[in-house]
Amino acid sequence: MVAVGFHSHWLNGIDYIGQSGKTASKGAKYPPEYTGYTFPLATSIVLSGQYEDDLDNCEDIVYTGQGGNNLLGNKRQIQDQVMLRGNLGLKNCMEQCVPVRVVRGHQSANSYVGKVYTYDGLYQVVNYWAEKGVSGFTVFKFRLKRLEGQPLMTTNQVQYTRGRIPNSISEIRGLVCVDISDGQEDIPIPATNLVDDPPVAPAGNCKGTCVDPKSCACARLNGSDFPYVHRDGGRLIEPKAVVFECGPNCGCGPGCVNRTSQRGLRYRLEVFRTPKKGWGVRSWDYIPSGAPVCEYIGILKKTDEVDTASENSYIFDIDCLQTMKGLDGRERRLGDVTLPTYLEKDDDKKSESVPEFCIDAGSTGNVARFINHSCQPNLFVQCILSTHHNIKLARVTLVAADNIPPLKELTYDYGYALDSVMDPDGKIRQMACYCGAEDCRKRLF
Numbered sequence: 300m301v302a303v304g305f306h307s308h309w310l311n312g313i314d315y316i317g318q319s320g321k322t323a324s325k326g327a328k329y330p331p332e333y334t335g336y337t338f339p340l341a342t343s344i345v346l347s348g349q350y351e352d353d354l355d356n357c358e359d360i361v362y363t364g365q366g367g368n369n370l371l372g373n374k375r376q377i378q379d380q381v382m383l384r385g386n387l388g389l390k391n392c393m394e395q396c397v398p399v400r401v402v403r404g405h406q407s408a409n410s411y412v413g414k415v416y417t418y419d420g421l422y423q424v425v426n427y428w429a430e431k432g433v434s435g436f437t438v439f440k441f442r443l444k445r446l447e448g449q450p451l452m453t454t455n456q457v458q459y460t461r462g463r464i465p466n467s468i469s470e471i472r473g474l475v476c477v478d479i480s481d482g483q484e485d486i487p488i489p490a491t492n493l494v495d496d497p498p499v500a501p502a503g504n505c506k507g508t509c510v511d512p513k514s515c516a517c518a519r520l521n522g523s524d525f526p527y528v529h530r531d532g533g534r535l536i537e538p539k540a541v542v543f544e545c546g547p548n549c550g551c552g553p554g555c556v557n558r559t560s561q562r563g564l565r566y567r568l569e570v571f572r573t574p575k576k577g578w579g580v581r582s583w584d585y586i587p588s589g590a591p592v593c594e595y596i597g598i599l600k601k602t603d604e605v606d607t608a609s610e611n612s613y614i615f616d617i618d619c620l621q622t623m624k625g626l627d628g629r630e631r632r633l634g635d636v637t638l639p640t641y642l643e644k645d646d647d648k649k650s651e652s653v654p655e656f657c658i659d660a661g662s663t664g665n666v667a668r669f670i671n672h673s674c675q676p677n678l679f680v681q682c683i684l685s686t687h688h689n690i691k692l693a694r695v696t697l698v699a700a701d702n703i704p705p706l707k708e709l710t711y712d713y714g715y716a717l718d719s720v721m722d723p724d725g726k727i728r729q730m731a732c733y734c735g736a737e738d739c740r741k742r743l744f
């Protein structure tokens with residue numbers, strides 16, 4: 300600032316012109332525009348946090364006059380200030396309505412002096428007074444107000460133009476993403492954000508663990524929020540038409556909240572024999588509402604290729620699309636989910652009315668295959684997309700619909716419409732329900 304003539308003192312925060320008590324008169328050494336002004340006149344002040352009593356609210360400043368501090372940089376006053384030089388200059392500016400330039404110092408690790416300075420416009424001194432400062436010495440206070448009609452201040456967040464290209468990733472300031480192409484381009488494309496607080500990454504694949512739904516493309520598909528809360532190891536906030544979780548194309552790790560259903564079993568489950576329903580499943584642990592209990596695992600098959608002649612009671616139809624659209628008597632799930640565009644097309648009504656794929660846990664499966672039906676279930680079926688966005692091939696996870704005490708049988712609603720199951724010869728099959736619920740409809744199908 301000294302070099303460019305913006306502020307001609309190395310140490311003083313107030314720059315001023317003219318000698319004390321002098322008034323410029325025509326023909327004197329002052330330029331004609333100063334005629335009639337009493338000197339000194341302050342020309343600029345630098346706010347650098349040097350004084351312990353400074354207050355700065357950007358548009359309004361309470362600035363401590365100069366003098367009386369120990370110049371050691373520790374901001375301590377050691378004697379009274381006097382109304383001379385810069386202090387008098389500010390007072391004269393107030394009395395003669397002369398605006399003052401304001402320069403602010405900002406801490407900056409990137410500057411070799413540890414600070415950068417910005418010019419923040421013209422301010423008017425509107426008031427001044429003397430008071431005892433924090434250290435007990437008299438200090439002058441000057442209240443300055445930023446003049447109207449000037450460009451908005453942009454230096455709350457100082458932005459730097461660097462004269463050289465960073466040598467390495469670690470030198471890039473405000474780095475929010477090392478490579479937005481996620482390795483798909485030969486040359487990585489880093490993203491930086493020095494504006495937002497906290498800084499967000501551009502939309503795209505997720506990095507680290509997703510903490511901000513705005514910067515997680517998968518969370519945005521869920522209606523711009525994570526479907527889970529962290530509590531109890533991750534709980535689904537509410538049943539959704541479909542949950543979009545982070546997957547293999549995201550850069551986030553297994554700890555990401557938006558991978559809650561992918562963490563495997565968390566409760567000690569037991570397969571136990573029931574009196575009338577064959578095997579059933581219960582938990583030794585308390586399961587909180589919204590906790591994913593287990594995924595329905597088996598062999599993925601086309602529904603029309605399943606052998607209906609064989610008695611296979613471990614087929615799970617992937618009917619997420621039907622549930623989402625409320626087709627075939629299925630109760631439609633609410634939720635502001637962004638449907639993949641192909642689901643909006645209405646040209647494939649037939650394939651929409653019957654689930655195209657199913658999970659066959661008859662020969663290969665996990666504990667989910669032993670979970671029985673109930674007309675008053677304590678689990679619900681949640682469709683989840685993570686590795687792709689084909690709803691017809693969604694993963695199926697069973698989630699706690701309620702707080703489930705230990706040793707209570709785990710059940711979900713199989714969702715059969717009555718008289719919907721037929722033998723290969725077209726005869727309607729029926730199965731009695733022994734769920735024992737108060738409002739049991741007495742038939743599974």
Ligand SMILES: C[S@@+](CC[C@H](N)C(=O)[O-])C[C@H]1O[C@@H](n2cnc3c(N)ncnc32)[C@H](O)[C@@H]1O
Pocket residue numbers: 575576577578579612613668669670671672673731732733734743
């Ligand atoms: C997916 S399996 C469940 C595990 C089965 N209980 C077992 O022993 O392997 C579905 C079969 O369990 C039986 N089941 C499930 N829920 C039932 C219920 N509420 N009432 C009667 N039987 C039921 C039926 O035989 C049904 O076909």
